[in-house]
Amino acid sequence: MTTIRIDSVSRWFGNVVAVNDVTMAIGPGVTGLLGPNGAGKSTLINMMAGFLAPSTGAVTLDGVRIWRNEQVYKHIGLVPEREAMYDFLTGREFVRANAELHGLGRAAAQKALATVEMEYAQNRRIGTYSKGMRQRVKMASALVHEPDVLLLDEPFNGMDPRQRMHLMDLLRSMGAAGRTVLFSSHILEEVEQLAAHIEVVVAGRHAASGDFRKIRRLMTDRPHHYAVRSSDDRALASALIADPSTAGLELDQRDGILHVQAVDFARFTALLPRVARDHGIRLYEVSPSDESLESVFSYLVAA
Template identity: 80%
Template sequence: MSSSSHGSAVSAGSVLSVDGVSRWFANVVAVNDVSMSIGPGITGLLGPNGAGKSTVINMLAGFLPPSTGTVTLDGAAIWKNPDVYRTIGLVPEREAAYDFLTGWQFVLANAELHGLGDAGAAARRALATVEMEYAEERKIGEYSKGMRQRVKMASALVHEPAVLLLDEPFNGMDPRQRLHLMDLLRRMGAAGRTVLFSSHILEEVEQLAQQIEVMVAGRHAASGDFREIRRLMTDRPHQYLIRSADNRALASALIADGSTAGVQMDGDAEALRVQAVEFRRFTELLPRVANEAGIRLYEVSPSDESLESVFSYLVTS
């Protein structure tokens, strides 16, 4: 699949490579010694906010040079290489549209910037692809967040790129818009295009990506399909806050089992903080022990379920 009607430097089947890349801004390290390879199909770049995902995408799009390391498209350096823009389409997280333009004018301008032979036909095709023809004559300033995302998508697709980079593309979309975009990305991946999208929501990535790259605090934390990433997350130590009718007796019973690494009294024995190292075994142990001892459980809640804590474990394990 060529990236445009005037020819492409790289055809579908392209491979993006990040090799030993770091990027810092003054004394802040945004990306730290990251290496990954992104090939045809859909890859999800997963991590909490502030993990460095946008910085990686901006380097892959040629907007930022790496401080050290190399970022390449099929072996060619991306930085200061304008030819890659024939092949790459970018949907940035930040608003990248002019509110005073209509959707049609914005997408048409991008088609003309690419020097396409029939810019009007390309713009019509791109707007139809994202189902935005109905609003193409309205000013972008009147669009909802989801509509803005779709018109940015149209501008990124106008030259039919072999590589598509999307930074948090589902932000602000309603359920129908999300399903439509997921279907569109699946079709692009199935057609052999290289699609990379970032997200901080695991379920979003699971639904779409064949390959997942996890980033935390600027570092590459894990890589694999969603089953492998799920396994890593499930197998990590879990922290629980437990309130029961007899916290001391419950603590004694839990400490005796190998599925827990530590049990602490919280406050004046009002609650227990338990670290479970064997997740599945612990989830079976707790109700059984409480039942056998006649101890009523009032509350069992995870106290470390933020993405930051999950991903931080992946980095340090």
């Protein structure tokens, strides 16, 4: 059972706090690290990989500190988000170079390239690769020594649908085999398809942890804000405010939009069309006004 533990970790760059007093444990299986862009996901992954020291706290692999401990690299594979690669090398040369760093030979490199379906392009220079191909050759490099822990920073960026499905299947199989797999994403659907367990970070803080379905329900049950345009906003507002599924309404006289705060999502979505029908009101527009991931995560932090 290989586990990475982050204990009361903070990391700052000058006056900027990138990670603020985070504690979490990443064990066997597939874990999603979810958060909006700039939340501190990459900083956390770089500390787990041993490429960045925590300003305070400790990051350990099975109880052993990772920072400045080259022995942990036998057990960790990293797929970084950054595209800093040797474009003059072929894919095969790039992966084989990493194999040699681990004391491995050509067979290990070929196996890793085959695993990510990059054999067909292994003799092309990396400078000619698409973003999706670069992602896959980085993956091969991270897998060449068959690590117990795989850390991936936004691994699906630039991949086409077929490549994404192949990578998802690969990560699922690794998690099912008992490896510790952590991948970061700012896209809720990616995490939903792949990870049963998630860790949510917002603005450097640990916002939520646990089973994806439980946290997804919390996201769904949070207050929702809607912008509604109708043929009779005043009559609609009078009917809606009487129901406990709404907590507040405001009519913007300038643009004729009714702003509604719903505290019971399921009840409100059934109520609105029924009220409109019963009162002979036509609904021209119903749109969520706070559905960004940032607003979802901000609610989780405050919950």
